[in-house]
Amino acid sequence: MGIRWMLIFLILSSPPAAAKTFEKVRTLPVKGTVAVRSEPEESVPGAGEVWSDSVHYAAQSVDYRFDKNTILFLGDAKIRYGKMTLTAEKITLRIKDDMILAEGIPDSAGKPVGTPVFKEGTEEIRGFRMTYNIKTKKGTVVSGKTAFEKGFYRGECIRQMGKDVLFVSRGTYTTCDRDHPHYHFYSRRMKVLVNDKVIAKPLIFYVADVPVFYLPFAILPIKKGRHSGILTPRYGSSRYDGRFIRNVGYYLASSDYWDTTVKTSFFEKTGWLLESDFRYALRYRFRGSVTGSYKDEWRSGERVKRRWNLRLSHSQTLDPTLRFRGSAHFASDKTYMKDTSLHPIDRMNRTMRSDLFWNKRWPKSGNSLSASISHSKFLDTSESTLYLPRIGFRRARKAIFSPDKLSEKADRWYHALYYSFQTNALHTQRKRKNSFTGTLEDKNSTDLKGDLKLSTSQKTRWFNLSPSLGWSERWQRAEDGEYIRTDALNTSVGLNTKLYGLFVPRIGSLKAIRHVVEPRAAFRMQHRRITRGGTYSFGGERDPVKPQRFLNLSLNNLIQIKTQKGKKERKLTLATLNTSTSYDFERETRPFSDLRTSLSIKPVRRFDVRFSAVHSLYDRDDTFDPLRPDLKNVSLTSSLRFSGGGRGKKSETSGLRSFSDPFLHRDADSEERSTIPGLEPPEDDERTSTSGPWQFQLSHYYGLYKTTTSSRKTSWIKGSLRFNPTAHWRVSYVFNYDIEDKEMTAHDVSIYRDLHCWEAQFQWTPSGYREGYYFLLNIKELPDIKIEKKRGRGAFSFR
Numbered sequence: 117m118g119i120r121w122m123l124i125f126l127i128l129s130s131p132p133a134a135a136k137t138f139e140k141v142r143t144l145p146v147k148g149t150v151a152v153r154s155e156p157e158e159s160v161p162g163a164g165e166v167w168s169d170s171v172h173y174a175a176q177s178v179d180y181r182f183d184k185n186t187i188l189f190l191g192d193a194k195i196r197y198g199k200m201t202l203t204a205e206k207i208t209l210r211i212k213d214d215m216i217l218a219e220g221i222p223d224s225a226g227k228p229v230g231t232p233v234f235k236e237g238t239e240e241i242r243g244f245r246m247t248y249n250i251k252t253k254k255g256t257v258v259s260g261k262t263a264f265e266k267g268f269y270r271g272e273c274i275r276q277m278g279k280d281v282l283f284v285s286r287g288t289y290t291t292c293d294r295d296h297p298h299y300h301f302y303s304r305r306m307k308v309l310v311n312d313k314v315i316a317k318p319l320i321f322y323v324a325d326v327p328v329f330y331l332p333f334a335i336l337p338i339k340k341g342r343h344s345g346i347l348t349p350r351y352g353s354s355r356y357d358g359r360f361i362r363n364v365g366y367y368l369a370s371s372d373y374w375d376t377t378v379k380t381s382f383f384e385k386t387g388w389l390l391e392s393d394f395r396y397a398l399r400y401r402f403r404g405s406v407t408g409s410y411k412d413e414w415r416s417g418e419r420v421k422r423r424w425n426l427r428l429s430h431s432q433t434l435d436p437t438l439r440f441r442g443s444a445h446f447a448s449d450k451t452y453m454k455d456t457s458l459h460p461i462d463r464m465n466r467t468m469r470s471d472l473f474w475n476k477r478w479p480k481s482g483n484s485l486s487a488s489i490s491h492s493k494f495l496d497t498s499e500s501t502l503y504l505p506r507i508g509f510r511r512a513r514k515a516i517f518s519p520d521k522l523s524e525k526a527d528r529w530y531h532a533l534y535y536s537f538q539t540n541a542l543h544t545q546r547k548r549k550n551s552f553t554g555t556l557e558d559k560n561s562t563d564l565k566g567d568l569k570l571s572t573s574q575k576t577r578w579f580n581l582s583p584s585l586g587w588s589e590r591w592q593r594a595e596d597g598e599y600i601r602t603d604a605l606n607t608s609v610g611l612n613t614k615l616y617g618l619f620v621p622r623i624g625s626l627k628a629i630r631h632v633v634e635p636r637a638a639f640r641m642q643h644r645r646i647t648r649g650g651t652y653s654f655g656g657e658r659d660p661v662k663p664q665r666f667l668n669l670s671l672n673n674l675i676q677i678k679t680q681k682g683k684k685e686r687k688l689t690l691a692t693l694n695t696s697t698s699y700d701f702e703r704e705t706r707p708f709s710d711l712r713t714s715l716s717i718k719p720v721r722r723f724d725v726r727f728s729a730v731h732s733l734y735d736r737d738d739t740f741d742p743l744r745p746d747l748k749n750v751s752l753t754s755s756l757r758f759s760g761g762g763r764g765k766k767s768e769t770s771g772l773r774s775f776s777d778p779f780l781h782r783d784a785d786s787e788e789r790s791t792i793p794g795l796e797p798p799e800d801d802e803r804t805s806t807s808g809p810w811q812f813q814l815s816h817y818y819g820l821y822k823t824t825t826s827s828r829k830t831s832w833i834k835g836s837l838r839f840n841p842t843a844h845w846r847v848s849y850v851f852n853y854d855i856e857d858k859e860m861t862a863h864d865v866s867i868y869r870d871l872h873c874w875e876a877q878f879q880w881t882p883s884g885y886r887e888g889y890y891f892l893l894n895i896k897e898l899p900d901i902k903i904e905k906k907r908g909r910g911a912f913s914f915r
Contacts, residue, residue: 202232204233205221205229215249218234231243232245242261271287271288272287274287281308286302301321313335317333318332342375402433409456443470453465473487489503490502508541511537516570536568542564543563544559583608584609588602589601598648600647627680630676636670638667641666673691675689711730714727723754724754844870846869849866873895876892
């Protein structure tokens with residue numbers, strides 16, 4: 117339950133560890149200070165010394181009774197000592213027996229007014245009557261109540277029996293702020309060990325005034341922050357496992373730097389599962405984990421097999437420039453994670469990966485060196501890939517001529533000349549399945565590559581010029597054992613500019629229109645030479661040099677508008693239009709590539725259109741015809757959004773939780789829910805919507821894909837409607853309709869009801885692969901206490 121119980125009744129914090137008595141005061145004004153004589157304990161250094169402290173008080177009247185040796189404060193009485201403040205209509209100090217008594221007095225109707233309120237720091241407790249013995253540090257609160265961390269606590273009688281021990285009779289806890297709460301926990305007797313635990317005998321859970329759950333006793337942790345403790349079990353049933361109990365175990369947090377969890381699960385039909393998770397971390401230095409599980413699988417009373425899983429991970433920063441990380445994953449069989457894990461990602465993942473990575477940087481020079489080993493196994497085919505090793509060195513881009521700060525300006529053209537270098541070495545071992553025999557075969561290859569590049573960027577008044585020159589060399593040992601060397605000389609030059617057009621129509625609120633045109637051209641040329649065979653490619657057979665030349669062309673358009681209403685000015689992008697193509701000088705047929713066009717229009721905030729198309733600049737006879745391009749594919753997406761009723765407040769009712777502490781556990785059940793059809797949260801969760809009482813979204817997609825022999829159309833409409841009939845009801849409907857097939861491919865209905873301190877939700881998917889329903893009723897602040905029903909399989913969880 118994770119109940120933060122009764123840290124609550126930590127209410128009567130004791131004064132300094134010493135007995136207190138008041139010095140004799142003959143007359144007292146209605147407001148002032150009383151001197152206190154403190155007698156330190158013998159264990160305190162300097163014992164036997166006497167010093168004075170002060171108790172500040174205020175009241176409408178003060179009565180000092182010498183015969184009874186008491187001071188009586190009446191009418192809005194207030195006593196302040198250190199951080200402690202006590203207020204009540206009547207406060208009595210009995211000096212002889214070191215007792216403080218605070219209580220209210222009845223009004224004309226006999227109802228008590230001015231009941232005591234005790235405060236220390238941010239903590240506050242109220243009660244009908246309070247007593248506290250300064251010497252013994254014991255106190256009593258009659259009908260006490262307080263609020264702490266969104267919870268409300270009450271006790272018919274609370275007795276402080278020492279600095280860190282409280283006894284509570286007939287105590288209750290709830291997060292409902294009503295005077296008559298919708299639910300509460302009740303215990304006839306409780307012992308509170310402050311900042312440790314609460315022992316309750318018995319513990320009864322009430323909904324309204326109806327008891328629904330009973331435990332003969334309960335031990336509940338109330339420690340703050342991370343701490344060791346028993347995990348909360350979860351109960352339920354499934355078609356595959358039958359009835360089950362999960363999460364039976366213990367969480368051990370013996371240090372700020374490590375923790376471990378050991379838990380087990382028992383299944384009626386399939387045996388038992390043991391899981392363990394060990395984690396360690398030292399901020400800015402290292403962190404890692406060792407996670408494993410063991411499944412003893414049974415069927416029809418007989419053991420079927422034993423299965424297991426092991427994961428290791430470690431990352432470490434050896435110094436600010438040197439990092440290391442590694443991970444490994446092992447499993448007994450291909451389907452272990454799919455059969456046992458509650459996490460959707462683990463269940464769907466069909467590749468097991470292990471790797472080691474090391475990286476060293478030299479910030480001043482810009483150099484970096486990395487080395488890694490990685491292994492991947494594809495579970496469905498049993499094929500694998502091993503990179504052993506992968507080594508890379510990189511020299512970051514650096515200026516060839518650095519400006520002399522004393523004699524040269526920093527804007528000379530040659531100061532923009534840069535060079536960079538990188539090299540990579542890779543050895544690969546593959547196991548691939550032979551398509552004819554079906555057996556796995558070993559394939560090994562080695563690859564060594566180096567690149568050197570010179571580049572610059574020069575700006576003129578009208579253009580930006582970006583030339584570059586590069587040399588690359590690649591040495592390979594192919595899987596068939598042949599040596600291949602590839603030399604390549606790469607040159608390129610880019611040219612671009614921007615043209616601006618400004619129009620000032622001054623029509624209504626429209627003040628200006630700006631059109632930005634950006635033409636780009638880039639010429640790229642490569643001379644590549646390949647040598648095959650020989651000794652490490654020396655003395656082998658050279659292929660003829662095959663130059664490659666390309667010209668990339670693009671034209672980008674941007675239209676922006678500026679509007680003004682009163683003094684409020686607004687700028688927005690109305691539309692973008694981009695086109696691009698390229699020309700291959702070496703191709704004899706169809707040297708121009710396809711013409712690609714994209715258009716985006718957003719005239720208003722609630723509506724936008726996106727268009728893309730691919731055209732061939734040639735007809736079917738390969739004749740260049742740019743005026744009549746041949747359409748190959750096109751897509752059009754339009755979206756319309758409306759909302760109304762003003763802006764709503766973000767709801768605080770969602771039971772979702774997020775934690776930043778890396779040691780806090782993930783709720784496995786929350787991930788289990790994500791596998792339930794229809795439970796995936798919408799893009800805009802209606803429970804936390806800020807757009808108002810209603811929302812409507814409608815989008816349409818049209819796609820046409822053409823080949824030389826056929827064409828295919830795709831068209832669908834997707835819509836959603838969300839509205840709040842009242843302040844406590846939220847309803848949403850989402851659908852997807854295929855226009856071409858004339859069928860509803862998906863539609864979901866979701867209903868949410870705010871029940872004050874409870875919340876309920878119902879989600880229904882009438883058809884499709886996610887067909888099913890899910891109902892959940894839970895306490896907002898204690899979401900683990902819930903009733904749920906899903907896909908016809910019921911489960912009651914009390915955690």
